[in-house]
Amino acid sequence: NAGVTQTPKFQVLKTGQSMTLQCAQDMNHEYMSWYRQDPGMGLRLIHYSVGAGITDQGEVPNGYNVSRSTTEDFPLRLLSAAPSQTSVYFCASSYSGRRDAEPQHFGDGTRLSIL
Amino acid sequence: GQQLNQSPQSMFIQEGEDVSMNCTSSSIFNTWLWYKQEPGEGPVLLIALYKAGELTSNGRLTAQFGITRKDSFLNISASIPSDVGIYFCAGLPFTGNQFYFGTGTSLTVIP
Numbered sequence: 001n002a003g004v005t006q007t008p009k010f011q012v013l014k015t016g017q018s019m020t021l022q023c024a025q026d027m028n029h030e031y032m033s034w035y036r037q038d039p040g041m042g043l044r045l046i047h048y049s050v051g052a053g054i055t056d057q058g059e060v061p062n063g064y065n066v067s068r069s070t071t072e073d074f075p076l077r078l079l080s081a082a083p084s085q086t087s088v089y090f091c092a093s094s095y096s097g098r099r100d101a102e103p104q105h106f107g108d109g110t111r112l113s114i115l
Numbered sequence: 116g117q118q119l120n121q122s123p124q125s126m127f128i129q130e131g132e133d134v135s136m137n138c139t140s141s142s143i144f145n146t147w148l149w150y151k152q153e154p155g156e157g158p159v160l161l162i163a164l165y166k167a168g169e170l171t172s173n174g175r176l177t178a179q180f181g182i183t184r185k186d187s188f189l190n191i192s193a194s195i196p197s198d199v200g201i202y203f204c205a206g207l208p209f210t211g212n213q214f215y216f217g218t219g220t221s222l223t224v225i226p
Contacts, residue, residue, distance in 0.1 A: 042216040058213055090157050103148045106157030
């Protein structure tokens with residue numbers, strides 16, 4: 001059972017380039033989310049999805065797009081990378097995002113540097 | 116957005132000592148979670164709390180859901196070197212689907 005799989009693990013981009021961070025889960029979880037982790041700031045929610053075809057913005061959505069065409073996959077797209085987007089990105093999933101939901105399971109992260 | 120204040124920011128302790136850390140919010144939360152993160156990995160869930168006043172243990176770890184619903188506490192007894200890492204609290208407000216995370220407590224255990 002792979003759990004939450006993120007690819008790539010490391011990436012270096014130039015300002016203005018675009019890329020997609022991949023996230024896949026094999027637990028049939030409804031709820032998936034993307035966080036960024038910066039030093040001294042904990043994890044901040046970028047976007048989340050409560051099911052296929054449904055996405056919503058989190059705390060810091062600007063500069064990022066998401067889509068959820070299948071239950072398993074939740075890619076995060078940077079359309080025009082900026083140095084401020086240098087961070088460690090984590091994908092997480094849980095069975096449901098309701099208040100009584102089980103907690104989220106995290107992937108191992110993607111370390112992204114924007115030059 | 117919601118603000119979660121986690122303290123202390125860092126701790127340096129001797130092996131065998133007990134550890135206490137806490138997390139407070141400006142509003143009422145429905146769920147409190149505690150995660151541990153080791154270098155190069157994602158956070159791993161330690162304890163989940165769903166009711167005010169709830170006290171839950173996981174081995175040497177004990178966490179409590181504060182009665183006011185605005186705070187939570189994590190204790191580690193008899194620390195060992197493998198306890199090293201960053202501990203995060205996370206909370207889910209009564210409304211919405213967004214978990215909010217604290218800024219983390221970095222724990223160093225000196226053998």
